[in-house]
Amino acid sequence: MSHFQPVALGHASRLVNHGPTVLITSRSADGTRRNVMAAAWSMPVEFTPPRIALVIDKRTYTRELVAESGVFGICIPGVALCDITYAVGSESGREVDKFARHGIEWQPDATLGVPLIEAGCAAWLACRLIPEPHAQDAYDTCFGEVLSASADARVFAQGRWSFRDDNTALQTIHHLGAGNFAHAGRTLQAKAST
Amino acid sequence: MSHFQPVALGHASRLVNHGPTVLITSRSADGTRRNVMAAAWSMPVEFTPPRIALVIDKRTYTRELVAESGVFGICIPGVALCDITYAVGSESGREVDKFARHGIEWQPDATLGVPLIEAGCAAWLACRLIPEPHAQDAYDTCFGEVLSASADARVFAQGRWSFRDDNTALQTIHHLGAGNFAHAGRTLQAKAST
Numbered sequence: 001m002s003h004f005q006p007v008a009l010g011h012a013s014r015l016v017n018h019g020p021t022v023l024i025t026s027r028s029a030d031g032t033r034r035n036v037m038a039a040a041w042s043m044p045v046e047f048t049p050p051r052i053a054l055v056i057d058k059r060t061y062t063r064e065l066v067a068e069s070g071v072f073g074i075c076i077p078g079v080a081l082c083d084i085t086y087a088v089g090s091e092s093g094r095e096v097d098k099f100a101r102h103g104i105e106w107q108p109d110a111t112l113g114v115p116l117i118e119a120g121c122a123a124w125l126a127c128r129l130i131p132e133p134h135a136q137d138a139y140d141t142c143f144g145e146v147l148s149a150s151a152d153a154r155v156f157a158q159g160r161w162s163f164r165d166d167n168t169a170l171q172t173i174h175h176l177g178a179g180n181f182a183h184a185g186r187t188l189q190a191k192a193s194t
Numbered sequence: 195m196s197h198f199q200p201v202a203l204g205h206a207s208r209l210v211n212h213g214p215t216v217l218i219t220s221r222s223a224d225g226t227r228r229n230v231m232a233a234a235w236s237m238p239v240e241f242t243p244p245r246i247a248l249v250i251d252k253r254t255y256t257r258e259l260v261a262e263s264g265v266f267g268i269c270i271p272g273v274a275l276c277d278i279t280y281a282v283g284s285e286s287g288r289e290v291d292k293f294a295r296h297g298i299e300w301q302p303d304a305t306l307g308v309p310l311i312e313a314g315c316a317a318w319l320a321c322r323l324i325p326e327p328h329a330q331d332a333y334d335t336c337f338g339e340v341l342s343a344s345a346d347a348r349v350f351a352q353g354r355w356s357f358r359d360d361n362t363a364l365q366t367i368h369h370l371g372a373g374n375f376a377h378a379g380r381t382l383q384a385k386a387s388t
Contacts, residue, residue, distance in 0.1 A: 014370070014371050017234050017235075017369055017370065017371060018213060018215075018234070018368035018369055018370050018375075018376055019212060019213010019214060019215075019234075019237075019368050020213060021212075021213075040211050040212070040213075041211075041237040041238050041239065042237060043213075043234075043235040043236060043237045043247070043248075043249065044235050044249070045235065045249050045333045045334065045335055046333065046334075051333065053237070053247060053333065053335060054237075055237065055238070055239050079382065082382055082384045083384045083385045085384070086384035086385075086386075087384075132328075132329075134326075134328065134329075135326075135328075135329055135335075139239045139240065139245065139247065139337060140239065140240075141239055141247060141329075141335075143333060159371075160370070160371060160372075160374075161370045161371070161374075161376075163376060172376075173382075174212035174213050174368070174378065175211055175212055176208070176211065176212050176354070176355045176378075176381065177208050177211060177353075177354060177355075178354075179383055179384040179385075179386065180354075180355075180381060180382075180383050180384075181212075181381060181382055181383075181384065182212055182355075182357060182366075182378035182379075182380065182381050183380050183381070183382060184368065184370075184376035185376075185379070185380040186376065186377050186379040186380060187370065187374055187375060187376050187377070188273065188276055188367075188374075188375055188377060189373055189374050189375075190276045190277045190279070190280035190281075190373035190374075190375065191277045191280075191373075192280075192373065
């Protein structure tokens with residue numbers, strides 16, 4: 001049984017506000033080919049409409065598929081997917097079907113058809129590419145608008161993350177380099193300014 | 195005594211690779227005015243030369259100063275600066291000198307003159323704005339090139355973060371929303387793919 005629940009679009013930026021490493025999923029225009037890669041470089045750029053920016057190297061298969069289809073998914077892996085996240089960041093989808101190789105469960109987004117991963121992930125966002133040829137060419141920076149989002153209610157509900165000792169497997173991971181990740185297990189509350 | 199040591203430019207992207215919330219520092223063209231604000235939305239976009247992207251709302255005083263001077267600093271606060279980070283994210287430098295109000299210690303960067311904060315921070319990057327009028331206007335996204343970087347050797351050395359129980363105060367913070375932050379206290383190592 002899936003614990004995923006829709007996330008209001010006004011809350012979508014919160015899913016990536018704290019800088020998690022993500023999985024970018026993509027498909028060909030005709031839907032017959034698909035890919036998944038890891039990306040540490042992404043950020044929200046607007047709350048409403050929810051828009052994000054992310055870096056996708058122009059030499060990657062993902063970039064080719066996103067350019068072709070105009071859509072992509074952002075899946076936010078939890079600790080449970082740490083090994084697979086690292087693995088799919090160092091393989092090319094031109095050479096191997098990474099979903100099959102790693103036994104990654106996915107289903108197509110109902111509207112955009114991009115592969116979405118729920119098992120092992122804390123959340124996903126389904127996005128439409130906003131074509132920006134100069135930023136894509138000069139900085140490999142792709143802008144996208146979030147059209148729908150969903151999160152596992154055990155770790156994100158009512159627009160808020162809740163990282164606790166009982167949901168470690170779903171805690172977001174943040175790549176430090178060379179396969180070493182911080183995960184969002186410890187939190188603190190800032191005192192309001194006086 | 196400062197524990198800050200220069201970071202090789204080839205390692206600069208690692209300082210923000212894991213998505214910490216940062217403090218953006220800025221100055222006027224003549225250096226007589228300065229400001230600091232919090233920003234959760236930033237990411238590297240290139241390793242070499244080290245380039246970053248960050249979102250600075252066009253209505254902010256920081257944006258005005260960065261446009262005027264063409265330079266800015268990115269300081270990476272540790273847990274010790276959590277309250278101040280939250281506070282400077284909700285005040286305007288047009289109305290208050292945030293450095294004075296919060297007793298934030300700073301010194302000007304030797305080359306660019308941007309205010310840099312070491313006390314309570316894990317690292318800083320001194321940057322030159324790369325003018326990109328369209329991205330700045332459409333997405334409030336500013337690109338910058340890192341000209342120098344430095345980190346507290348107790349938490350970042352030889353190009354690597356090391357988050358441990360004895361350096362909690364310097365662990366990076368990642369804003370979840372409403373003053374709640376995750377901090378990078380727990381780490382895990384991905385198994386290499388076979």
